[in-house]
Amino acid sequence: MIYFDNASTTKYKPEEVYKAFEYYVREIGVSPGRGSYQLGIEASRMLFKTRKKVAEYFGLSSNNVIFTKNSTEAINLFFNGFLKQGDHAIISCYEHNAVLRPLHQLKLARIIDYSVVSREDLELKPKEIYEKYVKENTVLFATTLASNLTGRIVFSSDIMEFMKNKGLTTFVDASQGAGKIRLAMTEQNIDYLTFTGHKDLMALPGVGGLCCVKQPSWKPLIQGGTGVLGDSYVNPDVFPEEYEAGTLNMPAIWSLKSALEVCTERFEENKKIESELMNYLLDKLNGLEHVIVYDLDYKRVNTVGFNLMNRKSNEVVEFLDRCGICTRGGIHCAILAHEALGTKESGVVRISMSAFNKKEEIDTLIRYLEDCR
Amino acid sequence: MIYFDNASTTKYKPEEVYKAFEYYVREIGVSPGRGSYQLGIEASRMLFKTRKKVAEYFGLSSNNVIFTKNSTEAINLFFNGFLKQGDHAIISCYEHNAVLRPLHQLKLARIIDYSVVSREDLELKPKEIYEKYVKENTVLFATTLASNLTGRIVFSSDIMEFMKNKGLTTFVDASQGAGKIRLAMTEQNIDYLTFTGHKDLMALPGVGGLCCVKQPSWKPLIQGGTGVLGDSYVNPDVFPEEYEAGTLNMPAIWSLKSALEVCTERFEENKKIESELMNYLLDKLNGLEHVIVYDLDYKRVNTVGFNLMNRKSNEVVEFLDRCGICTRGGIHCAILAHEALGTKESGVVRISMSAFNKKEEIDTLIRYLEDCR
Incomplete structure (x- = not known):
């Protein structure tokens, strides 16, 4: 085949990734942030190490990484949290439905509106794109790193820099290409970035995430047990736990750490x-x-x-x-x-x-x- | 230790569960519903088999099972979808924060209100609970199967039957106890049930779900790629894909199939x-x-x-x-x-x-x- x-x-994943996964499943096997016994603390340490590795990999100077089940969840978390009533967002015509659909749903609910930069207009200079697409209420410029359909690299550092300088927030969906193109979020003016583990980062399925230059202050997508401040009636205002309610998929998360090491080394x-x-x-x-x-x-x-x-x-x-x-x-x-x-x-x-x-x-x-x- | x-x-999981997991990861390794090649079709078949097994396990006569990353996501999906502006819900005082917090968030947003059946009142007859807690706008009676704190079995078939006969929708959070107590949703008047794989069902982390006697018609929690009807600008009205946007965690899902077999046999x-x-x-x-x-x-x-x-x-x-x-x-x-x-x-x-x-x-x-x- x-x-x-x-x-x-x-x-096919690197052998190290399978090994990391199997190690977590068979040797650790417990959830982080739940029990204060040694093995639970070790699980929390492994979670922290992976968070740090993801942050380093995407060029964040902090550990502002929220783990989700896949990039789709991370994108929904971002759009539903970040965008407010009356906002306008700009996306490229190469976006995956994981970007289009949550935005379109917000549009149907009359919360936001969005515009799509056409294939031809992606050739324009950043200033021209800005002048053609940005409105008074535009708050976000979002782009995929690469097209999942044609492979074309859509992300442009120059556009990000221009939009950022003009005061827009910038977002990259790095689901395609994250393992092939190294991004440096802070340097390249990317405020938020989503990724998934199971594509070319070569980790196992079941983990993705949202990387943030600054810690968000908006509402989480999912409310539930966070393992911290259990006496609060809603998710506590603690980063990143506020955004990670429920039991995390640690075997996949630990496989991601190993996968990112391999991606970096090779x-x-x-x-x-x-x-x-x-x-x-x-x-x-x-x-x-x-x-x-x-x-x-x-x-x-x-x-x-x-x-x-x-x-x-x-x-x-x-x-x-x-x-x-x-x-x-x-x-x-x-x-x-x-x-x-x-x-x-x-x-x-x-x-x-x-x-x-x-x-x-x-x-x-x-x-x-x-x-x- | x-x-x-x-x-x-x-x-500790049964060896069959580790084996199922490792088999999926090393031998199958692809996503269901994405490619139409043989291995992708086999992945889809494995997904279907697990869905069927979950439905059987919880006594559903259909395969109305939505897979999520854990029960927390399933509960959020249910409450945010099912409850409408002005609704009132009833829960028990033994609910996990995974039930309390999404409800309380909806209350803070002035969308719904909820009441909590006290520890003492759980001793009352169903009719007495109904008379004390049900209001004109009550649409839902929700209860945990068992307390995650004390182990007390909170679920009562009699209460479910009474509430159902009175026209309320019924919901059980079976996160605790699903592997220990066999439920039969249709027979026991449970309209919706959430579960998680990694607790006493003995599967790997990263899979949970929502079981539904009738297919829901409300909005999904997450918008994105569904592998079907990709030309729609929002998730298509196809069950269960509408509720499962993004790549599913098949290794954990396949481990759940094996885990449920073990749970049944032993x-x-x-x-x-x-x-x-x-x-x-x-x-x-x-x-x-x-x-x-x-x-x-x-x-x-x-x-x-x-x-x-x-x-x-x-x-x-x-x-x-x-x-x-x-x-x-x-x-x-x-x-x-x-x-x-x-x-x-x-x-x-x-x-x-x-x-x-x-x-x-x-x-x-x-x-x-x-x-x-």
């Missing part, structure tokens, strides 16, 4: 492997005249979206599945990007790679695509 | 072990004249709350920790129960057992408690 759906979930090595794979794939795809590659000319992460002429994406995906190749077709929870690319009807075939992929797998893919006309 | 904090998290066997342990412990504690046991005369799950005269609970817990015994003191995220018992200042020492505990461990505990005056 050839696995090319790493933008959904990286199937960053250059993996980047080299992945760039070579991606260049090889793009080159080969380009050589097939019945293939249309989207966003070909942009800088990208290890994802490429394409179609075969006169074929719906899902037909191609099913054909490839019969050949033992796992890819993904359809909408990819990114409707805005399809509207921008004009691929709403056909969907898009997506190949997303990790450093575990091999050139020979690309050769196999291309051989089958040649036959698929 | 002696582990007596199973009401926080069961540290139900009588484990119940016998645990009852014997609990009777032995209660008998021994009763023999210590400087010990006050709370809710001694009630039917209980494998949890007991007590105090030593003139000692704060946390002093005792720290002393026991130095003796290698893990217990929990303080408030246990159950402030209402402490108010009812008059233990807000001292907290309560909690011993919570599983079938992995041994009589000799209880002997050791008692020996140390004898010395702790």
Whole structure:
């Protein structure tokens, strides 16, 4: 089996990650912040170490990291907490539905409004984007790090800097690309950032989070037991516990610590492997005249979206599945990007790679695509 | 080390649960509902099988189960979705903060109001409780299955039946006791039930859920990618996907399937072990004249709350920790129960057992408690 759906979930993880996970499950096994016995304190220490590691990884000078179950929860927490009645937000046309839908829900509830920067306008200078999209009530500029559909890197330090200087709050959804592009939140003017563990950070599923340059003061998404100040009738005003009610998924959290260590240690090595794979794939795809590659000319992460002429994406995906190749077709929870690319009807075939992929797998893919006309 | 904090998290799981978890992580490793390739379909099948198993376990005739990260999220989803402006809810004084806090937050936002059935009034006949607490705008009667503080079984089939017949919606938080007491939702007039995997159901952390006799029609807590109908600007009206946006924690979900199988197969066997342990412990504690046991005369799950005269609970817990015994003191995220018992200042020492505990461990505990005056 050839696995090319790493933008959904990286199937293969570094052995260290499996080991960390299994260690937590079999040797620790208790919840942090619940019991004051030694093993509970060790669990709390492991939670703290992971929080610190995440903060370091994303270039935060504090440990302002809130753990959630995935980036979707983190994004909902952020939008529902940060945005207030009458606010206006700006997003890019490459946002995942995890960004679009909570915003649109807030719009339907007549709480906020939002605008979408078009594919063409993302080429404009920051000042031009500002002048075209920012309104009197705009408070937030939000962008994905990279498109989950085409792999295009959408995040721009220059835009962030401009918006930040103009007084807007800035947000990056780093669900795609966090393991491939190193961000430094403070330096790069990113106020808030969400991530998920199970994609290219290479951790196990069940952990994501919200990183914050400044500790938030808005309401949490979930009320419940926090392990601290249990006598309060609502979540206590203690960071980060206020935002982490309920039992945390420590096995996944501990796997994330290990995963980030691996991402850091092997960053250059993996980047080299992945760039070579991606260049090889793009080159080969380009050589097939019945293939249309989207966003070909942009800088990208290890994802490429394409179609075969006169074929719906899902037909191609099913054909490839019969050949033992796992890819993904359809909408990819990114409707805005399809509207921008004009691929709403056909969907898009997506190949997303990790450093575990091999050139020979690309050769196999291309051989089958040649036959698929 | 002696582990007596199973009401926080069961540290030791059946080997089958570890194995299921590791199998998913190492052999499957992909997300359900994302790719249409064979392995993705297998993941979806495993998700379906677990959903079916949960439904069976809680006596649902449909598969109306929504997976969340823990019971806290499930409770927030339920209250925030089900309750409408102007509604009134009734809860017991034994509710965990996971029930109290989302309700109290809704009260602070002037959306709903709620009343708390006192410890004494829980002894009343259903009709008397109804007459004393139900108002014109009461829509919900909610109760915990068992107290996380004292172990007392709070759920009563008779009360549920009465409230249901009177037209109220009924809800049970089964976070404590779900593995020890078999519930049959349809037969026992329970409209909604929340559970968590990592306590006495013996699954891994990171999965909980909301079981529903009828599919809900209210808004989800979290908006985002659902893997279906990706072209909709908000979560599509498809059950259960509408309520499960974002990547599911499949390793924990698959461990839950295995855990429920074990719970079912070894139900009588484990119940016998645990009852014997609990009777032995209660008998021994009763023999210590400087010990006050709370809710001694009630039917209980494998949890007991007590105090030593003139000692704060946390002093005792720290002393026991130095003796290698893990217990929990303080408030246990159950402030209402402490108010009812008059233990807000001292907290309560909690011993919570599983079938992995041994009589000799209880002997050791008692020996140390004898010395702790």
